[in-house]
Amino acid sequence: MFSADSEEEIRKITRLAKNPEIFLRIGAPSKAAAFNLSEKFGMTEKYSRYILNKSKKERWNIVGISFHIGSQNKDIKAWRKAIHNAINLIYYAKDQGIEVTKLNLGGGIPAKYTADVKPLSFYIKRLTSEVKAIRKLLPNLNLFLEPGRAMVANTMTLYASIIDIKPYKRPPLLILDTSVFAGVIEALEHFEYPLLGNGNGDSLLKTFYKVGGYSCDGYDIIRQRVLLPRNIKIGDILKLEQAGAYTSVFERFQMKPFPKIYNVK
Structure with missing residues (x-):
């Protein structure tokens, strides 16, 4: 599986990898994140739709949507907004005859460096609720989560x-x-x-x-x-x-x- 956020990246992947499964990485800016990765990574909604439309002609195997809310993100609302945008894009893909079967919620769960950061359980509980809501809308969607910093910071x-x-x-x-x-x-x-x-x-x-x-x-x-x-x-x-x-x-x-x-x- 590969994640890409530009047409040129997709062309490189399809040229160098055999039968690649491609995730489109969408922007998910958050002012509450210590590192706003969307300044460098992530497609706009307009560009994402352009790529989906082009993928049918080019026969790109778009199977998933991914985003990263930004490292050390303390605001659960940012995930909700990004999930909402991803779900809308999945529905748009379906209207174009493209079946998106995977959604990667990325990382961003914060480590408790300072007292104002809520405990890990706070974020896990609320993200679990978001996952349950996604399951009701799209029961066959495969979901991924990459909580790197939150898992290893205290090691x-x-x-x-x-x-x-x-x-x-x-x-x-x-x-x-x-x-x-x-x-x-x-x-x-x-x-x-x-x-x-x-x-x-x-x-x-x-x-x-x-x-x-x-x-x-x-x-x-x-x-x-x-x-x-x-x-x-x-x-x-x-x-x-x-x-x-x-x-x-x-x-x-x-x-x-x-x-x-x-x-x-």
Whole structure:
């Protein structure tokens, strides 16, 4: 099975794969998502209908609709809107003589990085209700869900040492022996992990710090502002909790080597 959101992608898939089953990926923007993937991915309704109309002539095997509501999405209403749009597209496909048998609801279920994120059970209960509603309308539709971040975020805590303190900065700047370029990459998009002291004689008195990584890059900021013990010192350990998603995996995440370098004479 392949997901595509452009005519050229579909042509590549049908050229390179034997009898591929193709999902049309539709846009599903959400202001409540930390990462709005629909800025880059997902067809508009008009373009989706264009592809469905063309698929009959081209004999493209369109079997499914998919969307991704955006990573770390906290608003259940965004799923409802995307599901509504997907169902309408499935009905449109049926009117054109195309049987869509699969619907992928994507990912987006949030991990509990902050107190304002509701527990996983809240989202599962409400998405289950949405699935039941879909089943009443389309009982033979195969449904998929990809809750990656919500499943793996709490599987890892990242421990990092303080290797430098710059007290003259406002707020004081802590430098850690990790970096946005060594696993904590989502901080580049202003995504912040829970950051705690590790109990190394923590003072009850706390103050705000900025926390950066070890690289020479000014963008290497892990937390813009976090409350930590005032007596913190070089060599102390900090804990980045809920660090199981999109951290260590980035070492091989895209599975593509850097471009080769050629000497041109």
